[in-house]
Amino acid sequence: MKKYSSHCQIVVMKTGIYTGSVLLLLSFFSCGGGNKNTIEENRKDSLSKPINIDQIVGVATIEPKSHIVSLYAETGGIIKKIDHDINEDVKENEVIVELVSDVEQAQLEQAQSKLATQESMLASAQAQLTSVSVKMENAKVNFERNQNLIKSGGITQQVLDDSRFAYNSQHADQASSDANVKQQENKMKELQADINYNQKIVDRKKIKAPVNGKVLSMDVKVGNNVSTTQSICDFAPDGPLMAITEVDELFADKIQNGMSAYIRPQGKQDTLATGKIFLTSPYLRKKSLFSDDAANMEDRRVREVRVLLDEGAKTLIGSRVECVILLKTKQ
Numbered sequence: 001m002k003k004y005s006s007h008c009q010i011v012v013m014k015t016g017i018y019t020g021s022v023l024l025l026l027s028f029f030s031c032g033g034g035n036k037n038t039i040e041e042n043r044k045d046s047l048s049k050p051i052n053i054d055q056i057v058g059v060a061t062i063e064p065k066s067h068i069v070s071l072y073a074e075t076g077g078i079i080k081k082i083d084h085d086i087n088e089d090v091k092e093n094e095v096i097v098e099l100v101s102d103v104e105q106a107q108l109e110q111a112q113s114k115l116a117t118q119e120s121m122l123a124s125a126q127a128q129l130t131s132v133s134v135k136m137e138n139a140k141v142n143f144e145r146n147q148n149l150i151k152s153g154g155i156t157q158q159v160l161d162d163s164r165f166a167y168n169s170q171h172a173d174q175a176s177s178d179a180n181v182k183q184q185e186n187k188m189k190e191l192q193a194d195i196n197y198n199q200k201i202v203d204r205k206k207i208k209a210p211v212n213g214k215v216l217s218m219d220v221k222v223g224n225n226v227s228t229t230q231s232i233c234d235f236a237p238d239g240p241l242m243a244i245t246e247v248d249e250l251f252a253d254k255i256q257n258g259m260s261a262y263i264r265p266q267g268k269q270d271t272l273a274t275g276k277i278f279l280t281s282p283y284l285r286k287k288s289l290f291s292d293d294a295a296n297m298e299d300r301r302v303r304e305v306r307v308l309l310d311e312g313a314k315t316l317i318g319s320r321v322e323c324v325i326l327l328k329t330k331q
Contacts, residue, residue, distance in 0.1 A: 053251070053327060058305075060245035060263060060323035062315050065308065066237040068216065073099060074204040076227045079220050086218050090209040097220065097232055101205035108198035115191040122184040129177035136170035143167040213237040216317065236317055241309045243275065245323040246302035249284050254327055256280070261307045263321045272321060273313035279306040 077099035084096045143163040149155045216234040220226055243263050247255055255277065262274045284301035307323060315321060 056251050056325045058245040058323050060243040062319045064236045065239045065242045069235045070231045079222050079224045088215050092211050094209050095206045097207040099205040101202050104201045111194040111198050118188050118191050125181045125184045129181050132173045132177045136174045139167040139170040207232050211237045241313050243307040243323045245305050249301040252303035261325045263323050266322050272315045273309045275307045275309040278308040
C-alpha cells in the first residue's frame with residue numbers, strides 16, 4: 001500500500017507539472033498575439049499621420065552680404081607703413097598699407113619736372129605765335145591797301161610786290177609758329193602720359209580700400225617682404241550681415257526665399273538676430289561648410305541658403321551659430 005500510494009503521488013505531481021506548462025504556453029502565445037496586433041495598429045497609425053516639420057535648424061557662419069574680401073598687393077615689395085589696422089573704418093580709395101616706393105617716387109618726380117619745363121616751352125611758342133600773327137595781320141592790311149593804290153597810280157609796282165612778299169613771309173612764319181605750338185602741345189601730352197604711368201607705378205605700391213568698410217585682420221607687419229600672392233589683410237565692405245547655412249537634401253525643397261529665420265548661439269536658445277531668406281542655391285552639392293575632414297566619404301547633398309539679417313545683429317563676423325528657418329509662420 002505504501003508503494004502504491006507513493007507511485008500515485010509521483011504521477012499526480014508530474015501531471016501537475018505538465019498542466020502548468022500547458023497553461024504557461026497558452027498564456028505566452030496569447031500575449032504574443034496581442035502584441036503583434038498592437039504593433040500592426042501602431043504601424044497603421046504612423047503611416048496615416050505624417051510628421052509635420054515647422055522649422056529646420058542648421059549650422060551657419062556670419063559674413064557681410066558683400067562677403068569678406070582678401071586684399072593683395074599689385075606688386076611685391078617691403079611693407080613701409082600700415083595706415084589702418086584691425087577694426088578701423090576706411091573710406092573708398094583710402095590707403096591701408098604702403099610698400100617702399102622710393103625709386104618709383106623719384107621717377108614720378110623726374111617726369112613732373114620735365115613737364116614743368118615743357119610748360120614753359122609751350123608758353124614761349126604760344127607767345128611767338130601771337131607775335132607772328134599780329135605781324136601777319138599788319139602785312140595783310142598793308143598788301144590789300146597797296147592793291148587799291150596801284151589801280152589809281154598812287155604807288156609803284158615795286159611797292160606792291162614788296163608788300164605782297166612781306167605778307168606771304170609773315171603768313172609762312174605764322175604757319176611755322178602754329179606748327180611749333182602744336183608740337184609743344186603734343187610733347188606736353190607725352191610727358192603727361194609719362195607722369196600718369198609713373199603715378200600708377202607708385203599707386204601699385206599702395207593697398208587701398210575698394211569700397212567703404214572695415215579692416216578685419218592684418219596679416220603683415222612693417223618690414224615684411226610680401227609677394228603678389230600673399231594676402232595683406234581681410235576687409236569687410238559696409239552693409240548688412242548674412243548667415244550662410246546648408247540644408248540637407250531631405251528638406252531642400254521646403255526652402256523658399258522670403259521665409260523668416262533667426263540665429264542663436266550653438267546649444268542655446270538666445271536669439272541673436274532675425275532675418276529672412278534672400279537667396280537659395282539652384283542645385284544640390286556636397287557639404288562645404290564645416291567639412292574639415294577630407295576623408296569624409298558621406299554622400300549627402302545639401303542646398304546653400306543665405307539669410308539677410310535685420311539691422312542691429314548682435315554677432316561677430318565669422319561666428320559659427322545655429323540658424324533656425326521657420327517653415328510655418330506662427331499666427
